[in-house]
Structures are given as C-alpha cells and as structure tokens.
Amino acid sequence: MNEYQVTFIVKDTDASARVVKPLYQLAKKFKSNLSIINITRNRQACLSNSLAILQVGLVKGDLCQLCTVGIDAELACFVLKNIISEHYHLIGANINYQFCNNLADRLPELITPSRANWYYAKAHTQLTKRECLNGLAQLIIADNPDKLIKAFIAREKYSSTYIKPGVAVPHVMIENLQNLAVAVIVSDTPIDWTLKSGNVNLIIALAIPSKPTREQIISTTNLTRNLLFGQVSERLLKTKNSIDLQALLMYFMTRVLT
Amino acid sequence: MKIVAVTACPTGIAHTYMAADALIKTARKHNVHIKVETQGAMGIENQLTTHDIAQAEKVFIVSDIEIEQFSRFECIDIIHLSIEDVLLDVEKLFIMHCRNN
Numbered sequence: 001m002n003e004y005q006v007t008f009i010v011k012d013t014d015a016s017a018r019v020v021k022p023l024y025q026l027a028k029k030f031k032s033n034l035s036i037i038n039i040t041r042n043r044q045a046c047l048s049n050s051l052a053i054l055q056v057g058l059v060k061g062d063l064c065q066l067c068t069v070g071i072d073a074e075l076a077c078f079v080l081k082n083i084i085s086e087h088y089h090l091i092g093a094n095i096n097y098q099f100c101n102n103l104a105d106r107l108p109e110l111i112t113p114s115r116a117n118w119y120y121a122k123a124h125t126q127l128t129k130r131e132c133l134n135g136l137a138q139l140i141i142a143d144n145p146d147k148l149i150k151a152f153i154a155r156e157k158y159s160s161t162y163i164k165p166g167v168a169v170p171h172v173m174i175e176n177l178q179n180l181a182v183a184v185i186v187s188d189t190p191i192d193w194t195l196k197s198g199n200v201n202l203i204i205a206l207a208i209p210s211k212p213t214r215e216q217i218i219s220t221t222n223l224t225r226n227l228l229f230g231q232v233s234e235r236l237l238k239t240k241n242s243i244d245l246q247a248l249l250m251y252f253m254t255r256v257l258t
Numbered sequence: 259m260k261i262v263a264v265t266a267c268p269t270g271i272a273h274t275y276m277a278a279d280a281l282i283k284t285a286r287k288h289n290v291h292i293k294v295e296t297q298g299a300m301g302i303e304n305q306l307t308t309h310d311i312a313q314a315e316k317v318f319i320v321s322d323i324e325i326e327q328f329s330r331f332e333c334i335d336i337i338h339l340s341i342e343d344v345l346l347d348v349e350k351l352f353i354m355h356c357r358n359n
Contacts, residue, residue, distance in 0.1 A: 158268045159322040159341055163276070171272050173299075208271060208299075217271060217299045224272035225279050228345075 004077035006066040007244040008088040009109050009251075010058045015087040020053045022083055032070025034080070039063045039248070040257060042230030061109055063251045064088075065235065065244075097243040099184075103250060110250040113222070114215035116180040120242050123187035129156075132191055133170060136205040139183040148174055148207060160194040164233035168193045169224060171206035180216050181207040182249065186242075202237050204249065219253045226252040259290050259356055262306050263318035265341075266297035266325045273341045274298035277320045280348045288352040297326055306330070316355065320344050 027034045027047035034047035038056040040063050045052035047066075058064060066084060068076040084090060089107060091097075099120035104110045119139035127135070133152040137145035151172040155161065161170045183205040190199030206220055227233050232252065239245045263281050267273035278294040285292035293314075295306045308330070311317070316335045319325060320343075337355055344351065 155268060159273075161272075162342070163272075163345060169272060171269050173269060173271075206271070208269075212271075212299060214300070220271045221275045221298070221300075225275050228276055228279055228283075 001069055002073065002240075003067055003069045003238050004073045005068075005239055005241070005244065006077055006081045006084050007091040007239065007241070007247060008064055008066070008084050009091070009107060009247075010060055010062045010064065011089050012087070013058065013060045016053050016058050019083060019087045020050070023047065023053060023080065024050045026080060026083065027076075030068070030070070030072050030076040030079075032068045032073040032076050034066070034068050034076060037065045037067060037231065037235070039065060039231060039235055039251075042257070044231070063109075063248070065239070067238075091247040092241045092243045099242055099246050103243070103246060107247065110247060110254065112250055112253040113219045114180060114213060116182050116219065116250075116253070118246055119181065119183040120246070121183075121185050122242075123185055123189070123191075126189045127185075127187055127191050129191060129193055132185055132187075132203055133205075135185055136170065136183045136203065139185075140181045140205070140207050148172070152205070162193045162198070162200065163224075163227055165198065166190075166201050166237045167204070167227065167233050168200040168202075169204045169206065169227070171208065171220070171224075173208045173210045173212070175210045177207060177209040180209070180219060181205075183207075184242075184245065184249070186245075204236075222256050223249065223253045226257050229257045232257070260314050261285075261290060261292050261316045261318065261356065262310055262314040263292060263294045263320060264297060264306070264325050265294060265344075266321040266323060267341055268323055270298035270300075273345070277341055277344045280344055281318065281320070284348045284352055288356055290352065290356050297321075302326065318351075318355075 036056050037044045043056040045055040099118045137148035152170050155172050162168050185203045193200045265274045265277040274296050278296050293310050296303045317331045318337050320339045
C-alpha cells in the first residue's frame, strides 16, 4: 500500500507542546496508520499514542516526516498537513513545487556547504542501467553528455555504485564543471544495477568538478555518509514528492547525522 | 582486539568515507578497537602510524583500487576486502575475522 508523507523542518522547539493535542485528536479519526519520524534523531512514534510528538523529541532544525499508510492515507495526510503547516516549516507547501536551485532561499536550514545544481526526472518506462546513466548525464549536461556518460560507465566498471537496497549513487569527477551537480532518477519499476546485489528504484548521481573545493567534497561526503544512517535510505526511497526528496538530499548534505 | 584499516575508492568521495563509518560503528559492537585511515578526495586522513600498525593484529584493506603506501603493512596479517562487502554486510566480516576476542 502507498505511503503518503508530509515533510517538515522544526522551526520552534516549543511548538511540540501546542501541536500534541490537536494532532492526536485528529489522528484518531482516521483508519490509516499514522506515524511521525524524526529523521535527524532517528526516532519514530505512532500518532495513536498521545505523547508521540514528545517521544520523537522535535528540536529546532530537525527534519521530520509525518507518514500515513492505509485506506484513507491520502486524506489523512491532507488534513494533518494543515496542522503541521501552522507550527512548522512545510517543505512541499505548494503542490507545484519542483526540484529547483533556490530551495534554500525559502528554507535556510537547507543551505549546503557549497552550491549545487539539482536535476530530477521520473522514469516512465522500464530503463536499463545503461539508459539510466545516459539519462542522468543528459540531465546534468544537456548539450554534450558524452563525456559524462563515459565517466559514469568507467566508474561502474571498477565497482558497482549500489549502496543500499533500492539505492544507487553513481558519482564521478568531471572537468569543466563549476558547481556540484546532483541528478535524481526515480523509477517505479526496479532497474537491475548489479548482478550480485540487486535492483534499484532511486538513483542519485553526483558530478563533482575535477578540482573540487573542500566545501564541495564535504557536501558530497556528508550526503553519502548519511545514507548509512538510521532510516535515511528508506526515507529517500519512500518519499514520493520530488521537492521533499530534494529537501531531504540537501539536508543530508548540510551535516553528518549521528 | 586491535585492528587497523585503510579505505579507498576510485573517486574518493563516497565509498571511502562510508566504509570507514561502517567499520567504526560495527567495531564498537564487536568490542574491537579500530583505527581507520581514509585515502579519499581530501587526501590521506587519520593516517596510521608505525606504532598503530605494530600494535594491531590485522589490517583490513578495503578498496577496489591499489592503496598508497601499501608496504607499511608487510609484517601483519592483511585482509583484502571489497567496498561492496563492507557496505552490504559488515557484520559478517567482523564475525569472520574478529571472533574469539
């Protein structure tokens, strides 16, 4: 069954006290499973518990998701979103929001150590690994992707960039690139990434300038290191809204979660 | 038990540091004292000294490429591991190589 999410950042630690009661009372009206996940602190609680919000310990700056699974999940998500938006910074407040390079202007918590360009595509047909790498390169350098495609393929020959079940992170250094580039392809049908380990649904490509600055290296290593932490890779896989996905990725670039 | 490890990967921005994190986190669970040198895009960090190497029982070389200054480890038990082994099943490695200690 599909999971729906509301992704938000805590702007005021005291807001928990005000949101506990209305959220708990509203949550009771739905049949779906409702849970709140504090991704930053790797804590999770079920909203049927009156103290859920307090259990996950929402502290200023924490990245969280409210997740709903069940027959009325979409409606529950829609209703609870209103309460969340009153007290917290909602990421996908507007349905039209897409991947963009100025998300951090609206949400200063997402300012990454170095600037990055962001690209997103959803696969509408079954892709092979090769087609996927082509697509990623075209997202990043639309007019002349050949060099980048070759670099991705060469990197895969060394060893696979499969990182967690369902997630691959192809990454290369490339000349004549000014900023970091992050391209994401999401595919509902799994893509066969390696014979040995398995299929992926989320591919996060990183292209780094060949002479990277320290900030650019830190941004990328923060992101990749965080993929091993807590529920990070699972959250990335399940997050369907593209702007939420970008916010998650940017947030993971800003710090190493412990 | 004391061990040392070196992690490295072709690009030096992802796997090097992920593998290091995985080793450090799991070592604690298995009561293994570990020091990990990373050979990544930021150069060699947390470099292993001759003293570290002399004290260690084993060295994990976690890399799909040749590492720098390999000759340092000639006198101890060397275990070569691929990055994939470490990222996908780090628990198994500690059970295989660091048991009974």
